[in-house]
Amino acid sequence: MGNLTTQLGRLATVAFGGLFLAISGSFAEDAGNLYNTNFDINAGLRYFERQCSRCHGFDAKGNDETGAPDLTGRLTRASSEVGIFNIIRTGIPGTAMLPVAADLPDSQVWQLVAYIGSLSTNPANIDLPGSVVSGSRLFTNKGDCNSCHMIDGQGGRLGPDLSRVGERRSPEELLSDLLNPHDDVAPRWWTMRVTENDGTVREGLRMNEDSFSLRIMDNDANLWSYPKNQIASFERVEASTMPSYTQTLSDSEVDDLVAYLFSLRKEN
Ligand code: HEC
Ligand code: HEC
Structure with missing residues (x-):
């Protein structure tokens, strides 16, 4: 790196x-x-x-x-x-x-x-050290990024759509997205941790919330709706659900992903 x-x-x-x-x-x-x-x-x-x-x-x-x-x-x-x-x-x-x-x-x-x-x-x-082709393979194989992210209509909805991420993020920011996902998480991606009356804890992206109810989507994309007066407690988690890849991917794999992500633009 x-x-x-x-x-x-x-x-x-x-x-x-x-x-x-x-x-x-x-x-x-x-x-x-x-x-x-x-x-x-x-x-x-x-x-x-x-x-x-x-x-x-x-x-x-x-x-x-x-x-x-x-x-x-x-x-x-x-x-x-x-x-x-x-x-x-x-x-x-x-x-x-x-x-x-x-x-x-x-x-x-x-x-x-x-x-x-x-x-x-x-x-x-820009001559980035990583390989776009290897990065694109990592995205769906070892990295399993597509379980949360959509590119050109394929993938999950537990994270932002990355179809054109190269237009809005610099290589430096993309690197930080992969290594320090908990920095600057937009409220849209905060999660809620709900403790039900029987002590069961469920966590998920906050989909809707008003004075009386809240709805979350867990990591398996299941929706859970709760009337607020029928749960023990709930709290907001401002960290990302995205794991950091410092430990699980090598430096060169991270470089490949950065090169791939940076190549994702409208023209592709
Ligand atoms: C007649 C040839 C010529 C023309 C026309 C010319 N330049 Fe240059 N430019 C040079 C040369 C030679 C240098 C390097 C000077 C040095 O540092 O010794 C340079 C340097 C520069 C630098 C600094 C590059 C650096 O690495 O710091 C910039 C910026 C620049 N030019 C922009 C422009 C722009 C914009 C125009 C048009 C408005 C322009 N130049 C027109 C010959 C030209
Ligand atoms: C468990 C779900 C999950 C997984 C797996 C995941 N991400 Fe994310 N990712 C998110 C969420 C949620 C965000 C938005 C919050 C944040 O900034 O961390 C995000 C943000 C990002 C961003 C910033 C996007 C932007 O628009 O600012 C990039 C780039 C990214 N992820 C790439 C990846 C790559 C590459 C992988 C695989 C190595 C991956 N993600 C795996 C959930 C995930």
Whole structure:
């Protein structure tokens, strides 16, 4: 996993965790990129093709002849969105990297920043150590993830649908989902532990609850309904029902699952 962690470290520097340095003067401020929708990314791409690709290449992977570096991985001169903004706005003195036209509005510079940011989260540009094919086998075989998770209509409903999880989770977050499932569990996935009057304890996802009754779904997808005044007690459990895989899967198996999950997108 050292391998993945190093790569993720590299990613994180360009993936903009949201920590921006405030820089004084005419430089960009600490507000993050407000021009970061798909529309902006596409506008940035079009501008890039016209003004930047002749040196950096149409795929932004750099060009040895012009000496313009690859912009799809970790940048050497910037580690934040603001840093990239400033390079584009002011250029890199003493090199072929010139500033953009002074009358180019900041909004368009931010669109370029958004485009460059999108390159580092594009799965085609991310070289993860795991194997997508092995990960997909693990998901249904040894990992038994499909007993709780649905992908493209196949699987269980005891956890979130993962059909497009690669669009909403970074490789780093997916790794943490597998190793530390109890961090940040959304209320939708909290469970209830009900103690019946005869002492029987049942636990399950909280499906419905109002003042008088509650309904839970246990791990075998059985529904249990209870009038609240006919049970001994109930409590909410804010931990995940998903086990941690630190012990049961090897580092390389976890890498494979991360690669597979990250590949799950609409286009597939
Ligand atoms: C005439 C060639 C040329 C053009 C056009 C050009 N660049 Fe560059 N760019 C370079 C070179 C050369 C460097 C490396 C300078 C250095 O670090 O020595 C560079 C560096 C960069 C870097 C810093 C990369 C890093 O790893 O830190 C960014 C970001 C960048 N360019 C973005 C752009 C954008 C966006 C455009 C279009 C608006 C653009 N460049 C247009 C030649 C060019
Ligand atoms: C017993 C049921 C269960 C099993 C088995 C299970 N999960 Fe989960 N999983 C959940 C639940 C519930 C959540 C939501 C709560 C949370 O964040 O942990 C979840 C969350 C996730 C998430 C985060 C999804 C998101 O949208 O944020 C990922 C990724 C994930 N699981 C992958 C896996 C993989 C891969 C396996 C197999 C190695 C697996 N799960 C096995 C129940 C399960």
